[in-house]
Amino acid sequence: MSATGRNDAAALAALLRDLADRRAIEDALIAYAHALDTRDYPRLRECLAADVRVRYGGSSWLEGVEPVAQFCARALDSLDASQHRIGSVAVKLERSRAASVSYLCAEHLKDGRRFTVGGRYVDQWTRTLAGWRIAQRELVILWTDGDPRVLAGPERP
């Protein structure tokens, strides 16, 4: 193989790894959303780094995998159904770190009532031996619609 051919091959391999990494991060965003909607908390935990920090809509930071999983379970387990639609994903890679911004439109259903949350996930990622994990997640809520009592847990008024 000529030097030119080797350089081309190296550039193509780098391009392929970039595409594959960005696809893997988008896959993890989607896996997280599907896990929420199927109440698959083991799968949810697999999307999170051990030292993950998460903040939803200006609340205080949750620290660690269990607090995040428990927060999600408390919010979702009393619903009849939910649908977390994720899209418009932008990813920036930097070696074993990444940042993404994605759009969320989340439906929450209970007793025939619906509450919709539109927002922006601003995420930091870390690459582990088992794949990309969310290291930090902030949900910026842009708008809501419907009946907010749908999301109120039993402990809330």
Place this chain on the structure above:
Amino acid sequence: MSATGRNDAAALAALLRDLADRRAIEDALIAYAHALDTRDYPRLRECLAADVRVRYGGSSWLEGVEPVAQFCARALDSLDASQHRIGSVAVKLERSRAASVSYLCAEHLKDGRRFTVGGRYVDQWTRTLAGWRIAQRELVILWTDGDPRVLAGPERP
């Protein structure tokens, strides 16, 4: 080329084919949705395997390309417009078969009224010489909004 180089090249080729197959399945999901909304039933048929089985929202199974295309035409042809937004696509590949789960938010418009259906497409795929085709599709409806009479065909009350 060294044995290591050959192994690397083989791994990269496999990674590329995986990305391309998953992108092809996502493309077919989108082509199907665009075909519904432009009433392009020839294009819709191209997305389906000859022995396709489809079930919408717990109704009975439709078997074969023509029954599926005719069902779609009956549901959509009387509308003023529709928009089948597809997203959050998760694909699992296994040789010449694949499975996907994707989210649907479908708008149906008629006479200034709107009916929205949110759901989950659970699909099985088969690879043919002409590309990936839907072998089985189930639409699990998660929520609806608006006026359901928009979708009622002329034969329905």
Place this chain on the structure above:
Amino acid sequence: MSATGRNDAAALAALLRDLADRRAIEDALIAYAHALDTRDYPRLRECLAADVRVRYGGSSWLEGVEPVAQFCARALDSLDASQHRIGSVAVKLERSRAASVSYLCAEHLKDGRRFTVGGRYVDQWTRTLAGWRIAQRELVILWTDGDPRVLAGPERP
């Protein structure tokens, strides 16, 4: 490397470049939408070809980067927030040109009121030394919901 190996490698390289180009166009669609929602007009301009033509919902054509950016600024700057969700992207490549169809669901928020626009972006792209740029954009509006006065600028009744 054998002739067969070279042919395989060339086919894989072509497949990779196709995937990367289509991903780059989807990235630009998303960057444009995020730029609208963060009022980042320098970033918006970077998505547009110098001789871009844009038409929103049957209005007259805007010609050139500045008229498009100014139109967007006039429409959006008075809002409290917006969310342009892009998805269901279909891309056709042809050398240094491309065409795409994508779905839009755009929320516009002001003073607690919301106006939603659902539509189809029909875009033509040109490849420049700096990447893919929108050469022509047409937004076909399929449906709206909510209070249209949210989008009315100060100069409109």
